[in-house]
Amino acid sequence: MIEIEKNYDHKKVEEGKEQFWLDNHYFEAMREENLSKPPFSMIVPPPNVTGILHIGHAINTTIIDIIARYKKLSGYDVLFLPAMDHAGIATQAKVEEKLRQEGVNKYELGREKFLEETYKWKDEHADYITKQWLALGLSMDYSKSRFTLDDGMQKAVAHVFKTLYDEGLIYRGERIINWDPELKTALSDIEVVYKEDKGEFYYFKYWLEDHSTYLEVATTRPETMFGDQAVCFNPEDERYKDLEGKRVINPANGELLPLIADRYVDKEFGTGVMKCTPAHDPNDFKIAKRHNLKLVRILNDDGTMNEKCGEFNGLDRYICRDKLVEKIKSEGNLLKIEDITHNVAHSERSHSVVEPLLSKQWFVSMRKLADAVIEIQNSEDKTSFFPTRFADTFLTWLKNTDDWCISRQLWWGHRIPVYTDKITGEVVCSETPLDPEKYSQDEDVLDTWFSSALAPFAFLGWPEKTELLERYYPLDVMVTAYDIIFFWVERMAFEGVHFTKKMPFKKVYIHGLVRDEKGRKMSKSLNNGIDPFKVIEEYGTDSLRYALATNSTPGLDVNFSMKKVENAHIFLNKIWNASRYVLNLFPEDYVPFEIDFSSLSPLDSWILNERDKLIENVKANMEKYELGQAANYIYNFIYDIFCSNYLEFSKVTLNSDDENRKKETINVLYHCLKDILTILFPFCPFLSEEIYSYLPFHKKSLYEESYPLPYDVEYKKEDLNFAESLVESIKFIRNHKSILSLAPNYPLNLALYTDEKTYKEVYPYLKRFSFAKEITLLLEKKGNMVHYLSYDLSVEDDEKAKQAIAKRIEFLKDAIAHSEKLLNNPNFLAKAKKEKVDYEKEQYEKYTSELKSYL
RNA sequence: GGAUGCUUAGCUCAGUUGGCAGAGCAUCGCCUUUACACGGCGGAGGUCAGGAGUUCAAACCUCUUAGCAUCCACCA
Numbered sequence: 001m002i003e004i005e006k007n008y009d010h011k012k013v014e015e016g017k018e019q020f021w022l023d024n025h026y027f028e029a030m031r032e033e034n035l036s037k038p039p040f041s042m043i044v045p046p047p048n049v050t051g052i053l054h055i056g057h058a059i060n061t062t063i064i065d066i067i068a069r070y071k072k073l074s075g076y077d078v079l080f081l082p083a084m085d086h087a088g089i090a091t092q093a094k095v096e097e098k099l100r101q102e103g104v105n106k107y108e109l110g111r112e113k114f115l116e117e118t119y120k121w122k123d124e125h126a127d128y129i130t131k132q133w134l135a136l137g138l139s140m141d142y143s144k145s146r147f148t149l150d151d152g153m154q155k156a157v158a159h160v161f162k163t164l165y166d167e168g169l170i171y172r173g174e175r176i177i178n179w180d181p182e183l184k185t186a187l188s189d190i191e192v193v194y195k196e197d198k199g200e201f202y203y204f205k206y207w208l209e210d211h212s213t214y215l216e217v218a219t220t221r222p223e224t225m226f227g228d229q230a231v232c233f234n235p236e237d238e239r240y241k242d243l244e245g246k247r248v249i250n251p252a253n254g255e256l257l258p259l260i261a262d263r264y265v266d267k268e269f270g271t272g273v274m275k276c277t278p279a280h281d282p283n284d285f286k287i288a289k290r291h292n293l294k295l296v297r298i299l300n301d302d303g304t305m306n307e308k309c310g311e312f313n314g315l316d317r318y319i320c321r322d323k324l325v326e327k328i329k330s331e332g333n334l335l336k337i338e339d340i341t342h343n344v345a346h347s348e349r350s351h352s353v354v355e356p357l358l359s360k361q362w363f364v365s366m367r368k369l370a371d372a373v374i375e376i377q378n379s380e381d382k383t384s385f386f387p388t389r390f391a392d393t394f395l396t397w398l399k400n401t402d403d404w405c406i407s408r409q410l411w412w413g414h415r416i417p418v419y420t421d422k423i424t425g426e427v428v429c430s431e432t433p434l435d436p437e438k439y440s441q442d443e444d445v446l447d448t449w450f451s452s453a454l455a456p457f458a459f460l461g462w463p464e465k466t467e468l469l470e471r472y473y474p475l476d477v478m479v480t481a482y483d484i485i486f487f488w489v490e491r492m493a494f495e496g497v498h499f500t501k502k503m504p505f506k507k508v509y510i511h512g513l514v515r516d517e518k519g520r521k522m523s524k525s526l527n528n529g530i531d532p533f534k535v536i537e538e539y540g541t542d543s544l545r546y547a548l549a550t551n552s553t554p555g556l557d558v559n560f561s562m563k564k565v566e567n568a569h570i571f572l573n574k575i576w577n578a579s580r581y582v583l584n585l586f587p588e589d590y591v592p593f594e595i596d597f598s599s600l601s602p603l604d605s606w607i608l609n610e611r612d613k614l615i616e617n618v619k620a621n622m623e624k625y626e627l628g629q630a631a632n633y634i635y636n637f638i639y640d641i642f643c644s645n646y647l648e649f650s651k652v653t654l655n656s657d658d659e660n661r662k663k664e665t666i667n668v669l670y671h672c673l674k675d676i677l678t679i680l681f682p683f684c685p686f687l688s689e690e691i692y693s694y695l696p697f698h699k700k701s702l703y704e705e706s707y708p709l710p711y712d713v714e715y716k717k718e719d720l721n722f723a724e725s726l727v728e729s730i731k732f733i734r735n736h737k738s739i740l741s742l743a744p745n746y747p748l749n750l751a752l753y754t755d756e757k758t759y760k761e762v763y764p765y766l767k768r769f770s771f772a773k774e775i776t777l778l779l780e781k782k783g784n785m786v787h788y789l790s791y792d793l794s795v796e797d798d799e800k801a802k803q804a805i806a807k808r809i810e811f812l813k814d815a816i817a818h819s820e821k822l823l824n825n826p827n828f829l830a831k832a833k834k835e836k837v838d839y840e841k842e843q844y845e846k847y848t849s850e851l852k853s854y855l
Numbered sequence: 856g857g858a859u860g861c862u863u864a865g866c867u868c869a870g871u872u873g874g875c876a877g878a879g880c881a882u883c884g885c886c887u888u889u890a891c892a893c894g895g896c897g898g899a900g901g902u903c904a905g906g907a908g909u910u911c912a913a914a915c916c917u918c919u920u921a922g923c924a925u926c927c928a929c930c931a
Contacts, residue, residue: 274931570893581890738897744886827911
């Protein structure tokens with residue numbers, strides 16, 4: 001008798017297991033003993049060292065871990081590589097905030113000291129994140145952990161920059177970029193988020209030079225008027241055609257602006273006249289290029305007005321806006337102010353309003369790089385996406401993307417490896433640092449995604465030719481959420497293709513985001529975030545993992561709630577108890593043996609057949625990353641087939657005196673339980689490992705087992721029918737009692753019309769599960785029989801019992817009508833698949849003959 | 856403006872090549888049956904968002920309308 005606690009206690013079960021696996025090196029890739037196995041590789045999308053892991057990270061890493069463990073059991077040498085991201089802007093913003101609260105100014109602190117502070121911050125968070133990973137039970141190869149700013153990455157980044165620079169694919173240029181005035185740095189296009197904001201649309205009078213008349217010009221950003229270089233209209237616009245070449249007075253500063261015609265202007269929009277501010281708007285910039293206009297910047301880096309703005313010099317942009325409008329109004333040149341709702345660009349990190357402005361920055365020239373990926377995606381070597389629709393999302397971006405602004409005016413990050421000779425002024429790009437006495441290095445750092453884009457190969461040692469790279473590149477599958485397809489997946493793709501000539505991953509699996517139970521995004525302001533640690537504390541890692549995996553459909557968001565975790569816990573408790581029952585059945589001298597399929601009892605055939613179907617279904621779905629679907633099959637098998645039916649049936653067998661059959665059943669239970677645990681292991685590793693350790697003749701760990709395969713046998717059809725009819729007839733009797741309002745344990749009389757052999761076989765089961773008082777074997781068929789595949793059954797001749805039969809008749813009539821309709825349709829007979837027609841005929845025969853016997 | 860996803864039981868969602876609609880929770884009966892009351896058994900509950908089409912057959916394929924959500928672009 002094994003002493004196992006009555007209830008599943010996740011804390012006791014999970015304690016020490018992760019360490020146990022670590023101690024036995026199960027998570028490590030490329031170990032001597034595994035070198036003959038095929039490799040399988042994945043990396044974790046590196047979390048930012050900015051903060052701690054939330055439930056969104058949990059779903060991502062859980063999915064990867066399930067795949068990793070599944071592949072491991074399926075005979076692969078799995079690499080699951082952990083890494084963290086320095087997250088330039090995000091981390092620097094946090095550290096600056098922290099320093100501000102401590103009353104420290106970063107400029108006074110200086111670059112070196114600031115970076116020291118940031119490294120401290122990074123170390124603290126990295127430690128905590130690692131703890132969270134371990135708590136989530138992740139089987140990452142921690143010995144190979146990487147950081148996007150580590151030495152290897154420094155080399156890789158410098159090499160990539162230098163190469164692209166030499167190829168002319170990285171250039172420095174003056175263009176309109178997105179400027180974050182709070183963090184005082186440039187941003188790439190995708191670091192900008194558009195939000196609907198309420199704003200004002202100001203209409204001003206722009207008088208003609210000769211004061212003969214004025215034009216109505218509208219703007220949402222009056223403060224930029226100091227940078228206006230022209231007023232434009234469409235050349236086709238009859239209203240203004242004659243004005244071309246004349247000049248108007250800028251009401252902000254009295255300067256004269258030329259009137260120019262440009263096709264960009266929409267005749268239908270507003271008044272059809274538009275002011276042109278080349279240094280503060282990308283479209284105006286293009287117009288300026290066409291018309292040779294000057295580029296005048298009117299904002300300082302911190303969002304205040306500069307010296308071009310006269311009396312407004314030094315004022316914040318919004319204060320300036322109000323004061324300027326006030327001034328123009330007082331001069332009689334304000335026509336009206338309309339309230340409008342428009343899309344305003346905000347910084348993804350600081351949330352401040354982004355100013356488009358002219359600035360000298362570094363860019364990656366995208367066309368050639370993107371086209372190379374598009375070409376591969378149109379070939380046989382393409383990377384496949386799950387779900388497939390994301391392949392289009394991926395391609396569309398590549399087709400439309402603009403050059404990538406990669407320089408950031410930050411300190412935390414990879415510094416741009418470009419140097420200027422202090423004497424000659426010569427500009428040099430160098431992979432290795434140059435003498436600071438002779439050269440001054442570019443002050444800026446690179447966009448964080450510039451380094452994380454190299455992850456699939458640089459984390460494996462590139463540009464060195466390492467064994468790791470050789471063996472595991474390209475990655476087998478990239479698992480990530482749809483919100484970073486553009487940030488990360490795209491960039492890994494074109495860097496990978498450019499530097500390794502192949503896509504960096506064979507497959508991409510895209511999952512959704514975790515939302516709260518009402519489908520709202522988890523956010524600090526709503527305070528609806530869920531801390532995975534809390535969930536683990538209350539319900540355990542396995543429940544969390546199971547809840548995340550089961551409730552998700554590929555590519556769709558998951559509405560997460562504690563209730564779902566609680567349900568998972570209840571299910572695990574069920575498994576715990578079922579195992580507890582099975583584990584106590586094994587006699588002292590039990591030794592597992594091979595199943596002899598030639599002499600199986602019908603019920604044992606049935607459960608093994610169900611087991612085989614389970615394995616096929618789970619494997620098929622795992623290969624498609626349909627984890628939720630796979631988990632459903634597991635759930636149904638364990639709950640309905642194994643627990644509710646087979647375990648119950650086994651009690652009858654084990655109470656009989658057929659010693660051979662008892663032995664066989666115990667052995668079948670052993671194999672089923674072991675297989676269940678192995679199949680469950682990827683999803684709920686702690687619980688399955690714990691129960692496994694109680695199993696007789698277990699190995700050191702489930703990790704040393706291999707994934708079960710379906711048995712290559714034909715089960716006897718009549719055995720399977722027998723089991724199915726047993727399940728059905730028990731259900732019938734229970735149902736019958738329910739209709740008659742009889743207690744479930746009310747002793748009924750049953751009559752069976754069948755052969756003696758079946759009677760003998762069925763009797764003990766019916767007796768037990770239907771609380772039959774008496775079960776008679778009928779040699780001659782009488783009325784009121786309910787028909788099952790192997791035999792006919794009737795309950796005692798009660799007046800009310802007819803209700804149950806009536807219900808059955810109802811069902812039969814329906815089913816027959818359905819079949820008749822199909823079979824009477826000549827088109828159906830002619831065009832439907834043969835199997836379907838045969839099946840329908842069979843059904844019809846079966847049901848009509850049953851119905852006849854009731855009438 | 857362009858694109859995508861979603862709409863199925865009271866709620867949260869599955870539904871794998873088209874073949875008589877499923878689960879969990881909630882609800883309603885009944886049951887302390889020797890693994891499990893974190894349990895067992897049974898019931899009730901659906902015009903698969905609306906419309907049209909293809910097909911012998913549509914929750915599923917095509918078109919269309921509506922609502923919700925998200926992404927991309929962005930007109931001053």
